[in-house]
Amino acid sequence: MARSLLLSAAFALVLGTATELRGAEMVWSGLVIAENVAQPHPIPPELTGIERPLKRLFGYNQFQVIGQSRKALQTGQEDWLATSKFFGLHVDARGESQAGYVLNLKLYKEKELLLETDAKLSKRSPLLIKGPQVGGGQLLLVLVVQ
Amino acid sequence: MKTFEEKWTAWLDGQLSDRELAQFEALLPDKAAAEAEKTEAKKLGAFLKRELGARALTNEEFFSHQLRERIARERAGESRKSGGRRIEVSTWWTIRRLLWTGTASLVVFLVLAIFVMRDKNPAEQSQYLTQILNARVDPVVSPNATISMFETKEDRVTVLWTEGLQSLPADYAAK
Amino acid sequence: MQTEATLAQADVSELDLIRRCQAGDTEAFDELVTRYRTRVFGMIYNMIHSEQDAWDLAQDSFVKAWKSIKRFRGQSSFYTWIYRIVMNVTIDWARKKKIKAGGAEFDDAIQLKEIDPASKTVPKADALPYETMERSEIWARIDKAIAQLSPEHRAVILMKEIEEMQYHEIAEALGCSIGTVMSRLFYARKKLQNLLRDVYENI
Numbered sequence: 001m002a003r004s005l006l007l008s009a010a011f012a013l014v015l016g017t018a019t020e021l022r023g024a025e026m027v028w029s030g031l032v033i034a035e036n037v038a039q040p041h042p043i044p045p046e047l048t049g050i051e052r053p054l055k056r057l058f059g060y061n062q063f064q065v066i067g068q069s070r071k072a073l074q075t076g077q078e079d080w081l082a083t084s085k086f087f088g089l090h091v092d093a094r095g096e097s098q099a100g101y102v103l104n105l106k107l108y109k110e111k112e113l114l115l116e117t118d119a120k121l122s123k124r125s126p127l128l129i130k131g132p133q134v135g136g137g138q139l140l141l142v143l144v145v146q
Numbered sequence: 147m148k149t150f151e152e153k154w155t156a157w158l159d160g161q162l163s164d165r166e167l168a169q170f171e172a173l174l175p176d177k178a179a180a181e182a183e184k185t186e187a188k189k190l191g192a193f194l195k196r197e198l199g200a201r202a203l204t205n206e207e208f209f210s211h212q213l214r215e216r217i218a219r220e221r222a223g224e225s226r227k228s229g230g231r232r233i234e235v236s237t238w239w240t241i242r243r244l245l246w247t248g249t250a251s252l253v254v255f256l257v258l259a260i261f262v263m264r265d266k267n268p269a270e271q272s273q274y275l276t277q278i279l280n281a282r283v284d285p286v287v288s289p290n291a292t293i294s295m296f297e298t299k300e301d302r303v304t305v306l307w308t309e310g311l312q313s314l315p316a317d318y319a320a321k
Numbered sequence: 322m323q324t325e326a327t328l329a330q331a332d333v334s335e336l337d338l339i340r341r342c343q344a345g346d347t348e349a350f351d352e353l354v355t356r357y358r359t360r361v362f363g364m365i366y367n368m369i370h371s372e373q374d375a376w377d378l379a380q381d382s383f384v385k386a387w388k389s390i391k392r393f394r395g396q397s398s399f400y401t402w403i404y405r406i407v408m409n410v411t412i413d414w415a416r417k418k419k420i421k422a423g424g425a426e427f428d429d430a431i432q433l434k435e436i437d438p439a440s441k442t443v444p445k446a447d448a449l450p451y452e453t454m455e456r457s458e459i460w461a462r463i464d465k466a467i468a469q470l471s472p473e474h475r476a477v478i479l480m481k482e483i484e485e486m487q488y489h490e491i492a493e494a495l496g497c498s499i500g501t502v503m504s505r506l507f508y509a510r511k512k513l514q515n516l517l518r519d520v521y522e523n524i
Binding site: 149151152154155156158159161186187189190191193194195197198199201202203206209210212213214216217218220221289290312313314 | 363417506518522
């Protein structure tokens, strides 16, 4: 009986502290080209979690990751770059709260700044940004806390 | 019309009212020279119209054919998307499935309410969607761009939607 | 010559085509394309002087028109509406290609110093023997002169002189004010007069 109680207490303690412990979280940033093609490739593994909203919101059936970066956030003050041949997505983390990470995002086309935004990226909610049309498709920016 | 350039252009194109015409011509230091300029500008216009007006589209029918193909591909892509959704709606939600899903949702909700929600700060619940704090485009690069944002609670995604950014050729999709 | 009645009929027929397009009728859109394809292509070609690119941009313009036809409310003519799309597509492309005016972008502010509108006409250069000038040479001279204008100046001069559009139609197509259209016309005409006087005076 006592041992059961002890084990239960230990288990409850572990569960309780587990909710408070927050190790480094990964933020995945991607530059994605979305297109409509006759025979689409399978969705890249990085996007499987958001395949449905990607297809539904933007109306494309094929997604190709042309640039990406995966950054572990320890302090919430890191900055990083996801690049393709012509685009660069600069992400500057400017703090962390319970709700998520405050990020400044800048999308560059070569040296030209196309778009800048500040966002509070929630740990449970990806951010999708519709960029310019590229050929017959669209550039999308995707940020996900993993 | 305020500037001299605007008045001159309107005068040249015969777009001034009688009153404006009298006022404008009174300001001209040398009306004969101005009239000569006007004649010359009209010659230029006629010359451009004659030489450039006849740029032909060779193979017009092929142009239309190619365009039809392209639009057909666009429409096929759109109808695949909406048709798939229609099929999903019409075949998935039977009465039994609705009842089962409803009951399961209630159970899940109760579990969450008892074992999970009690540990969470109420303020955090309202923050679970990503928020756009502000967004801007470079007005020099993209003078016609617009930005809007929305959240879809169903998918729990936040979308920053831009329109009017400069379109780029397919080469820019390179990795 | 078209009478007012036939013009009115043409307008009605075009509105009918547009309504059918808005309902998804691609044959109606095909008919609109047939009516405007040559002018659209010609306009773009005069802007950028590349047949292949003009073809592609004309196609892009019509695809955009198809996609946004439901937003056409009839507040302007269809012609002006489609020209807005054509200009957006073409000027975007031209800016990307950075077609510059002889090393420096042709700019009203720069030109203000160089052209004194109140001055007398600059004396003509000696006439060259253009009696035997080939058509291709004339076009090459025109193309080179127009290429020295910025995309926006090119657009206004071509829309005014070739398409014979009104100021408000050009303003709507380019998304700028009527005053800006008139001001750009002023400088574009002055520039082209300086560059082409020896050609058009002697033909």
